[in-house]
Amino acid sequence: MRALILHAPGKWAWEDIQEPDGEGVLVRVQQVGICGTDYQAIRGCQPFFTYPRRLGHEISVQVLESAGDLVQGMYCAVNPYMSCADCQACKRGDTNCCYGLSVLGIHQDGAFTRLLRLPAFSLHPSTSLPPAILALVEPLVVGYHAVKRARISERDQVLVVGQGPIGLACALMANAVGADLAVMDIREDRRQSGLRLTERALAPVENPEIVVREAFDGDLPVTVIEATGNRAAVHQSYQLVAPGGTLVFVGLYVGNFEFDDPDFHRRELTLRASRNGTHDDFCAVMSLLENGTIDPSWFITDRIPFTEVPDRIKSLDGAQGCIKAMVDMNAAG
Ligand SMILES: [Zn+2]
Numbered sequence: 213m214r215a216l217i218l219h220a221p222g223k224w225a226w227e228d229i230q231e232p233d234g235e236g237v238l239v240r241v242q243q244v245g246i247c248g249t250d251y252q253a254i255r256g257c258q259p260f261f262t263y264p265r266r267l268g269h270e271i272s273v274q275v276l277e278s279a280g281d282l283v284q285g286m287y288c289a290v291n292p293y294m295s296c297a298d299c300q301a302c303k304r305g306d307t308n309c310c311y312g313l314s315v316l317g318i319h320q321d322g323a324f325t326r327l328l329r330l331p332a333f334s335l336h337p338s339t340s341l342p343p344a345i346l347a348l349v350e351p352l353v354v355g356y357h358a359v360k361r362a363r364i365s366e367r368d369q370v371l372v373v374g375q376g377p378i379g380l381a382c383a384l385m386a387n388a389v390g391a392d393l394a395v396m397d398i399r400e401d402r403r404q405s406g407l408r409l410t411e412r413a414l415a416p417v418e419n420p421e422i423v424v425r426e427a428f429d430g431d432l433p434v435t436v437i438e439a440t441g442n443r444a445a446v447h448q449s450y451q452l453v454a455p456g457g458t459l460v461f462v463g464l465y466v467g468n469f470e471f472d473d474p475d476f477h478r479r480e481l482t483l484r485a486s487r488n489g490t491h492d493d494f495c496a497v498m499s500l501l502e503n504g505t506i507d508p509s510w511f512i513t514d515r516i517p518f519t520e521v522p523d524r525i526k527s528l529d530g531a532q533g534c535i536k537a538m539v540d541m542n543a544a545g
């Protein structure tokens with residue numbers, strides 16, 4: 213079967229590979245979402261990446277061989293985070309922080325091919341959700357986990373910084389728990405996306421504290437979720453948290469983050485990282501989708517047939533108005 217391999221930044225090749233055998237449920241790949249990590253791998257600025265690699269970690273599949281509760285023909289979202297179940301983190305239930313975490317499409321080969329064999333526990337079937345929505349579950353889980361880490365309660369003042377797909381997922385989930393939400397992004401098109409979730413989509417002007425206080429009736433947000441990974445935005449986000457509040461880093465800034473400890477103490481801040489998500493987070497997001505609490509269908513702005521990925525993917529990287537590009541693995545192109 214054909215597979216699309218990224219051999220080096222910008223260097224794709226179609227290869228013939230063996231159909232998967234051995235353990236796991238045989239599935240056919242349906243839709244694959246493209247995310248920031250993929251664009252970084254293609255650009256060559258993803259620090260945890262090795263080549264060659266078959267991309268694809270935002271995945272929906274169809275079951276080809278029934279196994280237990282998984283019946284042939286069912287569509288499933290895939291949890292691509294393969295944890296060892298054995299290390300200290302896994303034993304405590306923090307499988308997302310597994311010492312040996314291996315993510316499909318990042319640390320091991322992903323979904324840019326026709327067939328996969330996957331562990332049954334990584335498959336989340338749905339009888340109502342279409343494959344394109346199921347392929348959004350993974351990025352939604354990242355947002356869900358960040359909001360869970362932030363311990364947001366109803367009416368809490370929350371600022372989400374960054375309105376790319378992960379920032380939008382955080383904002384969507386903050387809305388779902390009834391937060392008093394504002395969002396911020398440097399880009400006009402991304403603020404437009406944020407306006408679908410809150411009336412307060414702010415631009416980070418020279419002194420963002422002024423616009424943020426305006427948005428929250430003079431207050432600062434008790435929770436700031438940083439979803440850019442951009443150095444300036446990370447430091448700015450730190451300054452915008454109310455005393456006693458929480459800052460969550462869901463965006464990954466590859467570098468050192470320094471802050472003034474007396475100020476950290478004075479405001480008694482809580483700083484939390486948020487990484488990927490857990491099996492329970494996948495279950496929770498599936499429920500929110502199935503019962504209609506959240507509708508992220510508008511995240512999908514671009515659809516490309518699998519065969520056209522090498523030609524078209526570069527032009528989508530950072531493109532105006534593009535939130536999520538979805539690769540149709542069934543389309544011949
Ligand atoms: Zn992703």
Ligand SMILES: [Zn+2]
Binds near residue numbers: 295300307311313
């Ligand atoms: Zn582990």
